[in-house]
Amino acid sequence: MVAAHHLSSPGHVEVAAGLVFHQGRLLITRRPAGTHLGGLWEFPGGKREPHETFEACLQRELREELGIEVEVGPLWCTVQHEYPEVRVQIHFYLCRWRAGEPRALGCAAWKWVDRRTLRRHRFPAADAQLLEQLVQTRKVWESAG
Numbered sequence: 001m002v003a004a005h006h007l008s009s010p011g012h013v014e015v016a017a018g019l020v021f022h023q024g025r026l027l028i029t030r031r032p033a034g035t036h037l038g039g040l041w042e043f044p045g046g047k048r049e050p051h052e053t054f055e056a057c058l059q060r061e062l063r064e065e066l067g068i069e070v071e072v073g074p075l076w077c078t079v080q081h082e083y084p085e086v087r088v089q090i091h092f093y094l095c096r097w098r099a100g101e102p103r104a105l106g107c108a109a110w111k112w113v114d115r116r117t118l119r120r121h122r123f124p125a126a127d128a129q130l131l132e133q134l135v136q137t138r139k140v141w142e143s144a145g
């Protein structure tokens with residue numbers, strides 16, 4: 001009972017986010033002003049709907065936010081973070097861009113970054129360790145994608 005209540009409580013959200021690589025670059029998006037963490041850069045994605053897998057959630061969110069199609073690959077890491085407003089559990093998946101020029105449909109902006117320029121952007125606190133790992137893991141940037 002406690003666990004079930006926990007998962008369905010309004011203060012807790014489960015999120016899938018994509019590390020979308022293409023030709024050695026990574027796709028980042030900017031959260032719309034006026035939303036939770038508005039104006040910060042992030043890895044595109046969003047809240048999982050009931051009965052949806054994380055992979056399906058991610059494909060849906062990337063269509064909604066950017067109009068792109070991706071191949072969802074392995075889970076890179078799962079992060080838990082407690083913001084004053086909400087407790088998030090985010091599953092970050094390695095993805096490859098497949099089709100569709102990105103469009104800012106559900107985000108304020110988007111851009112492709114490389115290993116050196118990623119860290120020039122401000123991200124939510126939950127992403128801090130992941131950013132460090134990505135910058136240090138040269139190999140992940142070199143895959144053909």
Ligand SMILES: Nc1nc2c([nH]c(=O)n2[C@H]2C[C@H](O)[C@@H](COP(=O)(O)OP(=O)(O)OP(=O)(O)O)O2)c(=O)[nH]1
Binds near residue numbers: 042124
């Ligand atoms: N997508 C994404 N969300 C992140 C990252 N880092 C981080 O703290 N978050 C937080 C921000 C939000 O509180 C939550 C994601 O939910 P969201 O607001 O994007 O959800 P959504 O796309 O379904 O948006 P909405 O339809 O509910 O407006 O996770 C990240 O790198 N990517």
Ligand SMILES: [Mg+2]
Binds near residue numbers: 044045046061065
């Ligand atoms: Mg989102």
